[in-house]
Amino acid sequence: MAVSSIAGVSDVAAANRPMRSRSPYPGWFFLPAAIIYSVLFLAPTFASLYFSLTRWTLFDSTFIGLDNFVQFFREPFLVQGLVNTVIYAVVTSSLKVVIGMLLAVMLTSQIMARGYLRSVIFFPVLVSTVGVGITFTVLMHPTAGAINQGLALIGIKGPGWLVDPKLALYSVALVDVWKGVGLATVIYIAGLVAIPRDYYEAARIDGATPLQNFFYVTLPLCRPATATVITLSFIGGLRTFDLIWAMTKGGPGFASDTVASVIYKQYQAGFYGLSTAGNVVLFILIAVLVVPLTMFLNRKQGHE
Amino acid sequence: MKSRASVIGGVAAIAATFVVFVIPFLFIILMAFKDRQQSALRDFSWPNGFHLWDNVVQVVQTRNWMMVTAFINSTLITVASVTLLIVLAAMVGFVLARRKTRYNGLIEFLILAGLMIPPAVVPTIWLLQGLKLFGTLHGMVLIQVAYNLPFSIILYRAFIATIPRELDEAAVIDGARPLDVFFRVILPLLWPVTVTNIVVQSVGIFNDFTNPLYYLPGNQNATVQLTLYNFQSQFNTAYNLLFTNILLITIPPLIVFMFFNRQIVAGMTAGAVKG
Numbered sequence: 189m190a191v192s193s194i195a196g197v198s199d200v201a202a203a204n205r206p207m208r209s210r211s212p213y214p215g216w217f218f219l220p221a222a223i224i225y226s227v228l229f230l231a232p233t234f235a236s237l238y239f240s241l242t243r244w245t246l247f248d249s250t251f252i253g254l255d256n257f258v259q260f261f262r263e264p265f266l267v268q269g270l271v272n273t274v275i276y277a278v279v280t281s282s283l284k285v286v287i288g289m290l291l292a293v294m295l296t297s298q299i300m301a302r303g304y305l306r307s308v309i310f311f312p313v314l315v316s317t318v319g320v321g322i323t324f325t326v327l328m329h330p331t332a333g334a335i336n337q338g339l340a341l342i343g344i345k346g347p348g349w350l351v352d353p354k355l356a357l358y359s360v361a362l363v364d365v366w367k368g369v370g371l372a373t374v375i376y377i378a379g380l381v382a383i384p385r386d387y388y389e390a391a392r393i394d395g396a397t398p399l400q401n402f403f404y405v406t407l408p409l410c411r412p413a414t415a416t417v418i419t420l421s422f423i424g425g426l427r428t429f430d431l432i433w434a435m436t437k438g439g440p441g442f443a444s445d446t447v448a449s450v451i452y453k454q455y456q457a458g459f460y461g462l463s464t465a466g467n468v469v470l471f472i473l474i475a476v477l478v479v480p481l482t483m484f485l486n487r488k489q490g491h492e
Numbered sequence: 493m494k495s496r497a498s499v500i501g502g503v504a505a506i507a508a509t510f511v512v513f514v515i516p517f518l519f520i521i522l523m524a525f526k527d528r529q530q531s532a533l534r535d536f537s538w539p540n541g542f543h544l545w546d547n548v549v550q551v552v553q554t555r556n557w558m559m560v561t562a563f564i565n566s567t568l569i570t571v572a573s574v575t576l577l578i579v580l581a582a583m584v585g586f587v588l589a590r591r592k593t594r595y596n597g598l599i600e601f602l603i604l605a606g607l608m609i610p611p612a613v614v615p616t617i618w619l620l621q622g623l624k625l626f627g628t629l630h631g632m633v634l635i636q637v638a639y640n641l642p643f644s645i646i647l648y649r650a651f652i653a654t655i656p657r658e659l660d661e662a663a664v665i666d667g668a669r670p671l672d673v674f675f676r677v678i679l680p681l682l683w684p685v686t687v688t689n690i691v692v693q694s695v696g697i698f699n700d701f702t703n704p705l706y707y708l709p710g711n712q713n714a715t716v717q718l719t720l721y722n723f724q725s726q727f728n729t730a731y732n733l734l735f736t737n738i739l740l741i742t743i744p745p746l747i748v749f750m751f752f753n754r755q756i757v758a759g760m761t762a763g764a765v766k767g
Contacts, residue, residue, distance in 0.1 A: 211670065212590075212660045212661075212663070212664050212668075212670050212673040212674075213586070213587045213590045213591040213660075213670070214587070214670045215587065215591075217583040217584065217586065217587045217674070218583075218584055218587060218588075218599070220580050220583070221580040221581065221583065221584045221641055221645075224580070224634055224637050224638050224641070225602070225606065225638050225641055227619070227623075227638075228616065228619070228620075228634055228635055228638035229606060229611060229638045229639065230602075231615075231619060232611065232612045232615035232616040232618075232619055233609060233611070233612050233615075235612065235615040235618070235619070236612030236614075236615045239614070239615055239618075244614075246614075246617075246618055246621070294505060298498060299498065299501065299502050299505060300498075300499070300502035300506075301502060301505075301506055304506070305505060305506070305509055307749075307753070308509050308510075308513045308514055309509060309513060310753075310757070311513070311746075311749060312513065313760075314695050314699075314745040314746075314748065314749050314756070315699075315742055315745055316699045316701070316716075316717055316720065316738075316741050316742065316745070317699065317701060318701050318717050318720050318721055319520075319720060319738040319741060319742060320516075322720070322724055322734065322738060323516055323519065323520055323735075323738060324516070326534055326731065327516065327519065329534065332533070332534045332535075333534065334519060334534065334535060334536055337535065366512070366513075371760055374757045374760060374761050375760070375761050377761075378757075378761040423607075423608055427610050429702050430701040430702050433701075434701075434721070434724075448610070451613060452613075452705075452706075455613060455614055455706075460614045463613065463614050464612060464613075464614045464615060467610065467612045467613060467614070468612075470610050471609055471610060471612075474608055474609070474610070475608075478608060
């Protein structure tokens with residue numbers, strides 16, 4: 189369906205042009221990309237809308253209406269996955285905004301060893317998520333882990349990072365921030381560098397303190413960067429799977445399950461319809477939260 | 493001058509980032525140098541001997557040289573999908589930037605949808621099975637292309653908009669066919685953004701864990717990230733080997749980082765300033 193629509197687009201457009209054979213911008217240039225994208229991404233997405241309403245074995249499917257969704261909102265552990273996903277996305281994206289911005293302000297000032305600091309903060313972005321997850325699982329071990337042993341040296345009894353059900357989700361979120369804050373930082377650096385120096389000049393003449401500089405010049409003028417960081421890390425947080433899976437597998441119990449890990453667990457257990465319903469729930473969750481969020485961020489921007 | 497305060501601030505920043513960002517990597521390296529007994533302590537002690545080479549040999553030989561297969565598979569998938577991505581995304585970006593039709597809106601919507609919507613996993617598996625692509629390397633390549641096209645197209649379209657149209661027109665007047673205009677005139681000019689694309693997408697696809705986990709089951713198909721995940725259960729008493737494995741798969745991104753730092757940052761911050 190989607191294939192034909194895109195292919196149709198280019199044919200019609202090409203036929204409408206008088207210089208059809210001479211056009212240096214042939215419509216069929218869209219075709220290979222459109223076919224791969226439609227078959228492997230759009231078609232399954234549309235199919236998921238149907239299969240989420242079925243009990244499904246991959247070979248045959250029985251239509252059961254909204255039962256999967258009812259189950260999704262009734263089973264306590266599935267509901268917890270939903271709540272956890274939102275908490276995780278909010279925690280990681282807000283921490284990335286705050287820390288990323290502070291680091292960027294620091295890195296665009298006259299600080300020494302800027303190159304070193306930038307590289308060190310950014311490098312974790314490029315490292316394998318599974319590798320990072322395993323490393324921190326070992327470091328966060330309640331007794332043998334280096335973090336708690338280090339805390340013991342200064343007389344603090346470290347918490348059971350990943351084994352405490354109240355804490356596990358936040359511990360994973362913290363590692364997510366560790367790995368991803370470098371990206372937020374470089375986005376903010378790009379945003380800060382683009383602010384014309386005149387504004388700071390004018391603020392200096394008006395006798396602004398550094399703190400006023402930050403709140404009345406820097407903060408409003410790097411709002412596009414803030415919008416990008418929030419949107420990117422919020423979507424990333426809602427979709428997160430690999431770090432959770434490498435560190436806790438949703439445990440202890442279901443304490444750190446997210447929708448994405450529920451989808452995988454239900455898939456492994458053979459509940460394909462329920463797993464697909466999870467996909468649709470995640471899709472709706474992203475649409476419901478991210479679309480208003482981006483509209484809000486852009487509206488504020490126009491208001492400035 | 494406030495030089496003294498800034499020196500203190502600088503030293504504090506260096507110390508803090510060292511503890512937070514460098515020490516975890518030092519931990520990986522130290523663990524990879526230890527023998528099995530010492531690594532079981534999981535502390536920051538100095539390795540009592542040089543065991544890195546033994547560990548590497550053991551990791552590589554585990555499960556019938558699975559690590560070697562995995563490196564070959566990951567390399568094949570990365571190279572093939574990045575090549576396809578570049579050609580296809582540049583073609584779309586070129587026509588999208590040059591030709592204004594009323595369907596441009598629809599195409600841009602599809603691009604944004606591709607960036608936001610999580611792929612529907614089980615229906616994709618069902619479809620791949622129907623197409624006989626499930627659990628094959630070329631199926632994996634096509635999946636990576638489909639999922640990463642939107643980002644590459646955005647990078648290309650923004651860059652192509654800065655190349656003057658007169659160039660294509662001159663080529664057409666000189667008698668170039670559409671394919672010549674694109675492959676001989678435009679594509680070579682896109683080199684800077686192509687490098688950015690290559691680097692960002694290679695790192696992403698090489699590090700991808702979720703998609704191979706779903707679409708590429710089976711030991712003969714293992715990718716580098718999956719070996720690490722499999723070894724996690726197998727090596728859970730042999731931390732030296734687990735961390736040697738982590739060290740080995742961190743080397744390719746490290747090399748990319750050292751040579752292409754600028755392009756990576758350019759690619760990942762594209763569009764952030766304009767908003």
